Amino acid sequence: MDEADRAARLEFLRTFLAERDMPCPLCGYNLRALQAGQCPECGSEVEVTVGLMEPRMGAFVAGVGGLAIGLGFNGLLMAWIGWMMLARPRSGPGLEIMLPLIVGFVMTAGALVGWLKSRRRIRQETFGARVVLVMLCYGLSFGFAAWFFAVAR
Ligand SMILES: [Zn+2]
Secondary structure, X not given: OOHHHXXXXXXXXXXXXXXXXOEOOOOOOEOOOXXXXXXXXXXXXXXXXOOOOOOOOHHHHHHHHHHHHHHHHXXXXXXXXXXXXXHOOOOOOOHHHHHHHXXXXXXXXXXXXXXXXXXXXXXXXXXXXXXXXXXXXXXXXXXXXXXXXXXXX
């Protein structure tokens, strides 16, 4: 950033704060009518930045929730049924009941890792695409739950 740019930014900051009540991001001091580039209370340098109007994190968070349901469902049942099989090897549930749980656990865990890695790409998708992606997250979890109930019936 050169001197002219610095001066322009400070001028913009002054104009922006001239008539606005804005708290210092660090200490909360009201920066209204600030003249220098620092907070008079805590001394932090402040600037005007560009931010997104809508953070668009809703779909990402909803998808994490959808996949976490499947991961928790499969993981908890796997642990519980596994424990029952060890406790009562003869009368306990058969091994075939574990298959949907193991596959479901691995698939939802993999999908969750992929989802967490795709955070930026999910944000850039259109609204419709984000809705479909979130529905797929829940669909995956409930699909494996349905498979489990079909086998365990
Ligand atoms: Zn401050």
